[in-house]
Amino acid sequence: MSERRTIAVLVENKPGVLARVSSLFRRRGFNIESLAVGTTEREDISRMTIVVKGDDRTLEQVMKQLNKLIEVIKVSDLSENSVERELALIKVHAPPAKRSEIIEIANIFRARIVDVARDSFIIEITGDEDKINAFVDLMRQFGIKEMARTGKISMARGSKT
Amino acid sequence: MRAADAIVKALEMEGVEHVFGIPGGAILEVYDALYDSEIVHILTRHEQAAVHAADGYARATGKVGVAFATSGPGATNTVTGIATAYMDSSPIVVMTGQVPRAMIGNDAFQEADITGITMPITKHNYLVTDERQLLRTIKEAFYIAQTGRPGPVLIDLPRDVTMADIEFEYPEKVDLIGYKPKTKGHPKQIKKAVDLIMQAERPIILAGGGVRLSNAHEEVLKLAETIPAFVVTTLMGKGAIPETHPLCLGFIGMHGTKYGNYAVMEADLIIAIGCRFSDRTVGKFSEFAPNAKIIHIDIDPAEIGKNVRVDVPIVGDAKSVLREMIKMIKHKQRKEWFDRVEELRRKYPLKYKRDENVIKPQFVVEKVFELAPDAIVTTEVGQNQMWAAQYFKVKHPRQFITSGGLGTMGFGFPAAMGAQVAFPDRIVVDIAGDGSFLMNIQELATCVDYDIPVKVCILNNAYLGMVRQWQQLFYRRRYSATRLRYPELSFEKIAKGFGAHGITVEKPSEVEDALKEAFEIDKPVVIDFHVEVEENVFPFVPPGRSLLEVLDGE
Ligand SMILES: Cc1ncc(C[n+]2csc(CCOP(=O)(O)OP(=O)(O)O)c2C)c(N)n1
Numbered sequence: 001m002s003e004r005r006t007i008a009v010l011v012e013n014k015p016g017v018l019a020r021v022s023s024l025f026r027r028r029g030f031n032i033e034s035l036a037v038g039t040t041e042r043e044d045i046s047r048m049t050i051v052v053k054g055d056d057r058t059l060e061q062v063m064k065q066l067n068k069l070i071e072v073i074k075v076s077d078l079s080e081n082s083v084e085r086e087l088a089l090i091k092v093h094a095p096p097a098k099r100s101e102i103i104e105i106a107n108i109f110r111a112r113i114v115d116v117a118r119d120s121f122i123i124e125i126t127g128d129e130d131k132i133n134a135f136v137d138l139m140r141q142f143g144i145k146e147m148a149r150t151g152k153i154s155m156a157r158g159s160k161t
Numbered sequence: 162m163r164a165a166d167a168i169v170k171a172l173e174m175e176g177v178e179h180v181f182g183i184p185g186g187a188i189l190e191v192y193d194a195l196y197d198s199e200i201v202h203i204l205t206r207h208e209q210a211a212v213h214a215a216d217g218y219a220r221a222t223g224k225v226g227v228a229f230a231t232s233g234p235g236a237t238n239t240v241t242g243i244a245t246a247y248m249d250s251s252p253i254v255v256m257t258g259q260v261p262r263a264m265i266g267n268d269a270f271q272e273a274d275i276t277g278i279t280m281p282i283t284k285h286n287y288l289v290t291d292e293r294q295l296l297r298t299i300k301e302a303f304y305i306a307q308t309g310r311p312g313p314v315l316i317d318l319p320r321d322v323t324m325a326d327i328e329f330e331y332p333e334k335v336d337l338i339g340y341k342p343k344t345k346g347h348p349k350q351i352k353k354a355v356d357l358i359m360q361a362e363r364p365i366i367l368a369g370g371g372v373r374l375s376n377a378h379e380e381v382l383k384l385a386e387t388i389p390a391f392v393v394t395t396l397m398g399k400g401a402i403p404e405t406h407p408l409c410l411g412f413i414g415m416h417g418t419k420y421g422n423y424a425v426m427e428a429d430l431i432i433a434i435g436c437r438f439s440d441r442t443v444g445k446f447s448e449f450a451p452n453a454k455i456i457h458i459d460i461d462p463a464e465i466g467k468n469v470r471v472d473v474p475i476v477g478d479a480k481s482v483l484r485e486m487i488k489m490i491k492h493k494q495r496k497e498w499f500d501r502v503e504e505l506r507r508k509y510p511l512k513y514k515r516d517e518n519v520i521k522p523q524f525v526v527e528k529v530f531e532l533a534p535d536a537i538v539t540t541e542v543g544q545n546q547m548w549a550a551q552y553f554k555v556k557h558p559r560q561f562i563t564s565g566g567l568g569t570m571g572f573g574f575p576a577a578m579g580a581q582v583a584f585p586d587r588i589v590v591d592i593a594g595d596g597s598f599l600m601n602i603q604e605l606a607t608c609v610d611y612d613i614p615v616k617v618c619i620l621n622n623a624y625l626g627m628v629r630q631w632q633q634l635f636y637r638r639r640y641s642a643t644r645l646r647y648p649e650l651s652f653e654k655i656a657k658g659f660g661a662h663g664i665t666v667e668k669p670s671e672v673e674d675a676l677k678e679a680f681e682i683d684k685p686v687v688i689d690f691h692v693e694v695e696e697n698v699f700p701f702v703p704p705g706r707s708l709l710e711v712l713d714g715e
Pocket residue numbers: 541542543544545546568569570571593594595596597598620622624625626627628
């Protein structure tokens with residue numbers, strides 16, 4: 001059965017590490033749905049959050065193969081019991097007649113309008129994927145001119161690291 | 162100290178005695194430093210051969226093999242050698258020159274992104290961008306290459322880095338936060354495995370290349386004799402126990418012994434040691450050993466469960482795990498199973514049709530074994546490789562060297578060269594095909610130049626024989642591009658042209674004398690055996706089939 005899984009990969013913050021990780025996915029035929037990279041509490045370590053599609057066996061291979069990369073420090077499966085967040089910036093068509101409606105929807109979603117132009121807004125929204133998808137769907141009726149999503153980042157709940 | 166001198170000094174500290182390679186602009190500085198060193202550099206005539214030689218050296222000795230190449234084309238020529246070593250987990254370090262740092266990325270003369278190119282075929286690789294990291298990098302490279310599951314490591318050295326001035330402080334240890342290979346098996350898993358072994362009625366040991374890498378030969382033999390259990394091997398595992406031992410059933414898989422394949426399929430327990438269940442060994446994954454529980458001992462956790470389901474995984478170094486296991490195992494008679502296996506062995510022996518007038522390739526290998534049973538044997542790829550594997554009974558660890566995973570034609574000859582450099586006093590034989598030998602034939606020059614007396618036995622069938630065999634069996638004898646037609650070609654003359662010795666053999670009655678002559682001369686020798694042209698390798702399990710679906714060719 002093919003499902004979407006989230007894994008967190010701690011890597012040494014060195015040039016070429018991202019290429020190694022993405023090259024491994026391509027070579028082994030694993031599909032990356034999203035990938036987010038950023039720093040951690042330590043400046044020599046970066047964290048990648050990768051969403052992959054696959055069954056248990058694929059996930060196991062992905063994790064084992066990642067672990068074999070010398071610069072990979074730790075791989076964890078965050079598919080369950082974790083906090084997930086994504087951020088999106090959406091430039092939406094906003095002529096004067098539609099503005100209040102858009103603002104109202106944004107408020108319901110606790111999204112923020114971060115830029116206002118003559119006939120468009122840039123809206124910032126964070127949340128889990130479902131929330132962002134729902135919001136994006138609602139914005140479509142107004143006309144989305146441009147959108148950028150960060151890809152998901154994720155962290156296990158509780159004191160486990 | 163000049164960085165280039167520091168590199169050479171670091172190699173000396175790593176115990177390197179031989180380096181194989183070819184110089185060029187970007188690596189000149191290192192070669193200049195090498196000029197004053199005790200390290201012997203063997204100038205091969207192609208960088209691919211330099212890497213294969215380093216690989217053959219590593220496989221024969223267990224030490225790290227080292228190869229040098231210049232930037233650009235020198236570096237790209239190493240790629241097949243590196244991929245070959247990667248697939249067979251061979252510990253080598255390849256150092257390549259690179260254009261100066263400031264020019265990287267600008268398509269400078271002889272620039273190739275060799276770290277990018279080799280990323281998927283190295284265990285790890287480095288582009289040294291800071292000369293202060295140079296020595297740490299070399300230390301790490303040697304450590305990574307030979308620990309855990311061994312493999313090739315490449316270090317790319319920009320020319321200006323090799324010219325820089327650095328302090329020589331060679332690190333004593335490495336500290337890699339992301340690389341801590343686990344060698345000791347989990348006691349609970351070992352206990353579970355022992356329980357399974359004690360319960361089993363039809364146990365069999367499947368030994369792979371990991372046995373050699375972990376130097377676990379004695380332990381495998383001890384385990385086999387203690388249980389007692391028969392041993393089959395993969396192609397890479399040949400020599401895991403002496404093939405002349407009564408418990409050894411030879412190698413299994415596509416061209417393995419029929420009795421070995423059948424025994425595996427009838428077993429109720431497989432104790433797999435350092436093998437990766439490749440398609441060539443297992444046949445159809447889903448039908449492999451249907452009645453057996455599987456214990457899989459491997460240092461690489463990613464190999465466990467990759468191709469076949471495993472009941473008891475044990476991650477660890479084979480030698481250490483087996484030692485623990487042996488302590489707990491008690492001898493148990495399994496007469497019925499032993500009788501059954503002996504019956505299989507009697508019923509389905511390895512065989513070929515002998516001929517008085519035409520040289521059978523199998524006969525040549527049998528003769529090599531008879532006359533030089535202790536020789537180091539390398540092979541090329543194709544039918545020659547399979548006949549060598551079938552008819553040369555390996556007695557010692559590290560005696561049989563072949564490109565298993567990648568199946569690289571042209572590997573055997575330079576690998577033999579590497580092995581011979583490591584063991585100047587042993588007989589080293591490359592069992593070759595006429596097609597494969599041509600892929601690195603230029604190395605005859607190296608052999609003559611450095612007095613490397615390798616014996617090349619060409620099983621010359623005037624075909625890309627293995628491909629022809631597939632065409633015969635699966636493509637109705639449509640021999641598309643497999644005939645190697647060159648009536649004028651004489652390997653004997655070519656060998657002599659290089660200054661080596663050459664012999665042509667056309668009759669079965671001359672085989673023995675030719676081999677004796679070759680083994681006696683202290684020179685590289687090429688023997689061109691004109692063998693039966695359309696001989697096939699049997700038994701043959703067609704690709705993707707169960708190991709029971711064996712073609713015998715009868
Ligand atoms: C570099 C490379 N190219 C192509 C192949 C595909 N291939 C496998 S066996 C074979 C034929 C080898 O011919 P030869 O060396 O004469 O050996 P024979 O099978 O005749 O003994 C070929 C072309 C290969 N394994 N390696």
